[in-house]
Amino acid sequence: MKLSNIRKNLKEFYLDIYFRVKPLKYIKGEKIFLTTTDGLGDNIVRTKLLEKFLREYGSDNIVVLCKDKTKSFLEKLGFKNIIIYENNYRKRVSGKIKLIEKIAKLGINRIVSLEFDQHDIFIKYLKGIKKIGYLNEFNSKYNKYYNKTIKIDKKDYVIEQIKIFYNEYFRENLDMQELVPDISNFYNKSEKYKNIITIGIGSADRKKMLCSDKIVEILECLNKLNENQIILLGKGNLEKKLVEELEKKINFKNYKILNYINKLSLTETLEIINSSKLYIGVDSGLYNFAFGFRKNIVAFFEKKSSFSHDKFPNIKIVYGKSEQAEEQYFGTKILNSINKNEIMENLKYFLGGR
Template identity: 70%
Template sequence: MKLSNIRKNLKEFYLDIYFRVKPLKYIKGEKIFLTTTDGLGDNIVRTKLLEKFLKKYGSDNIVVLCKDKTKSFLEKLGFKNIIIYEDNHRKRVSGKIKLIEKIAKLGINRIVSLEFDQHDIFIKYLKEIKKIGYYNKFHEEMNKYYDYKVQFNKEEYILKQIQNFYQEYFNEKIELESLIPSIEKIYKKNIKYKDYIIFGIGSIDRKRILCSNKIVEFLKILREVTNKKIIILGKGKLEEEIINELKKKISFETLEIENLVNVLSLEESLEIINASNYYIGMESGLYNFAFGFRKKILAFFAKKNNFSHDNFNWVTILYGENENIEKVGKFGTSLLNSIVLDKKKIENFIK
C-alpha cells in the first residue's frame, strides 16, 4: 500500500474515533450547502447552474464551499456566504474536524456537491444531512455517502454533464445552448484593448502549453496575416518560463507584440479579454473565461476533451495530429506540439 494511502486511512481512523467520542451537534435549518471546490474553469462553465441555485433559493439561503481563486467569481455571480476550502481542510485532521463541525452548525438541510470528483472524506461524517452529487467514477468509494447521485459520463462534453445535473436536480428541461455561460456583464472592459488580439500563453499544466518553437511559428504566421495589435497575457512561473524561452528566439518589439505576462492581476487581464474580440490560447482558466465572455476563440489542445467548446461556431480548436513525433523541450507533449499551423485557418479566424 502506498504511503499516501496509509496516511489517508490513519486520518480517517482518527476521525472515526473522534466523532464517536464527540458526536456532532447539528443546528437544523433550511439552507443549501453547495460544494464547488474544483478549478475556476469548471465553475465558469457551470455559471448557469450556479445562477439557477441563486434564483431558486436566494443568496441568503446558500452557503458555498470553494477554493480561494474561485471566491471573487462567485461573489460577482451574487453569492454572499462563502467558506474557503483551505489546504488545512484537505490535508490535516484538525482542519477537517473544524470544517465538519462548522458545516454541522450552519443550519443546512442538504449538501449539493457540484464537482465531478468530490473525494474529500469530510462528507462521510455529516450523516444527518441529505447529500446529492454526481456519481463519482473517479473515486467510487465516495458514492456510498450520497443519498442521490446524478448520472455521470466522464467522456461527455462538460456542458452536457451540467445539463444532466440541472435537469435531474431541478426536474426541469433545459437546452444545451441555454447553459453556455454569459459573464461579460459582470466584468468591466478595458476599452484601450478593444481591437487587440489577446494571446493567453499559459496553463496550470506545462503539458498543455505549446513548446516555444511552435509558439514562435504561430506568432510569425499571425503577424503575416494581420496587422492588428497583439498582447500576451498570463500569470505564474510556467508563463514566465515560456516567455523567457521565447525572448531567446524572437523579438516582441520587432513583431509588435506587447508582453504583459506577470504584470497584471487576474481582474485586469479579464477586463482586457472582455474588451477584445479575439482570444487565442491553451486549455486554461483564461480560455474558459474567454468562452464565458463569448469571444471568438482559437485554442490549442493535444486532443478533444470535455472542455473542447468547438461545437459552437465561435470557437476553433487546433488538435495534435501525430503522437509519435519526438518531444522537444519542457513544454507540451509530442501530440500537442504536432499541431499543424495552417496559415489559411489562422487567417480565416482573424476575419
C-alpha cells in the first residue's frame, strides 16, 4: 500500500474515533450545501447548472464549498454564502474536524456534490442529511455515503455529463445546446481590444502546454495572416519560464506581441479575452473561460477529451497525431508533433489569408 493511502486510512481511523467520542451537534434547517471543489474550468462549463440552483433555491438558501480561485466567479453568478475549501480542510485531521463541525452548524438538509470526483472523507460523517452526487468512477469508495448517485459515462463530452445531472436532479429535459455557458455579460468588454488576438500559453499541467518552438510556429503563422496586436496571457511560474524561452528565440516587437504574463489580475485578463477577436490556447482555465465567452477559439490538445469543445463552429481544436517530436519540458511528444500546416489551416478558418 502506498504511503499516501496509509496516511489517509490513519486520518479516517482518527476521525472515526473522534466523532464516536464527540458526536456532531447539528443545527436543523432547509439550506442546501453545494460542493464544487474542482477546477475553475469545471465550474465554468457547469454555469447553467449553477444558475439553476440559484433560481430554484435562492442565494440565501445555498452554501457553496469551493476553492479560492473559483470564489470570484461564483460571486459573479450570484452566490453569497461561500466557504473556501482550504488546504487545511483537505490535508489535516484538525482541518477536517473543523470543516465537518462547521457544515453541521449551517442548518442544511441536503448536500449536493457537483464534482465528477468528490473524494473528501468529510461526506462520511454528516449523517441524517440527504446526499446527492455523481456516481464516482474515480474514487468509488465514496459512493456508499450518498443517498443518490447519478451515473454518467466519464468519456462523454462534459456538457453531456452536466445535462444528465441537470435533467435527473431537476426532472427536466433540456438538450445539450441549452446548457452551453454564456458568461460574456459578467465581464466588461473594451473597444480597445476588439481586434486583438489573445494567446493563453499556460495550464495547470506543463504537459498540456505547447513547447516554445511550437508557439513560435503559431506566431509565424499569425504574422502572415494578421496585422493586429497579439497579447500573451497567463499567470504562474510555468508561464514565466515558457515566456522566457520565447524571448530568447524571437523579438516580440517584430511579431506585434505584448507580453502580459504575470502582469494582470484574473479579471483584467478575462476582460481582454472577452473583448478579443480570437483566442488561442491549450487545455486550461482560460480556454474554458473563452468557451464561456462564446469566442472564436483555436486550441491545441494532445488528444480528444471530455473538455474538447469542438462540437461548435466557433471552436477548432488541433490534436497531436504522432510521437515524432523531441521530448521537451513543456508538452508531450504527441502534442508537440502538431505540424505548422495544421496550425495555419485552423487559423485561416477564422482569420482568412492576406
